[in-house]
Each structure stands twice: as structure tokens, then as C-alpha cells.
Amino acid sequence: MKNLKKKQDFPFELLSDEEEYACNLFDVLHLKRNYGKEYVEIIRSTFLIDDKGVLIREWREVKVKEHIEQVIKVITNL
Numbered sequence: 001m002k003n004l005k006k007k008q009d010f011p012f013e014l015l016s017d018e019e020e021y022a023c024n025l026f027d028v029l030h031l032k033r034n035y036g037k038e039y040v041e042i043i044r045s046t047f048l049i050d051d052k053g054v055l056i057r058e059w060r061e062v063k064v065k066e067h068i069e070q071v072i073k074v075i076t077n078l
Contacts, residue, residue, distance in 0.1 A: 028060075046071060 001014045015022070023029045023042060032041045046067065048057040057074050059067065 048074065 001016065004010075005014050017023055020029065026045065026047060028043045028045050029040050030043055032039055043060060044062045044064075046059045046062055047055060048071070050056055056078070059070065
């Protein structure tokens with residue numbers, strides 16, 4: 001993760017959720033069935049949280065192509 005942070009020049013820390021604590025907290029793990037097999041999948045989601053830890057907005061089942069414009073619009077109007 002350090003290499004990705006450095007390569008992308010992110011001004012924030014990247015976290016790993018190996019224990020799935022955040023995934024469960026934000027309810028993004030869902031059971032899927034495909035051809036009789038069951039598996040758990042992470043639903044792509046974005047959460048906008050202010051500096052006090054208050055959830056301002058959430059997007060679930062995000063479609064990457066148009067999502068960035070939606071997020072920028074909300075942030076610009078804060």
C-alpha cells in the first residue's frame with residue numbers, strides 16, 4: 001500500500017480491512033448466488049464523511065464511469 005500511496009501521491013493513509021470490520025460497519029458485504037454457488041461480494045460504495053466523522057452522503061452500487069462527477073458535485077455544493 002505504501003507504493004500505491006507514493007505512486008498516486010495520495011495525501012492520506014490507505015487502510016487494509018483484512019478483518020472486514022469496515023466492510024461490516026458500512027454493510028457492503030452481500031451474499032451472491034451464481035449458478036448454484038454462493039459467495040460474498042463487496043458492493044462498490046463511496047461514503048463522504050466530514051472531519052467530525054459524520055456521514056454526509058453515501059453512494060451504493062457505484063457505476064465508476066459517472067460516479068466521480070456525482071461526488072464532485074456534492075462536495076462543491078457543501
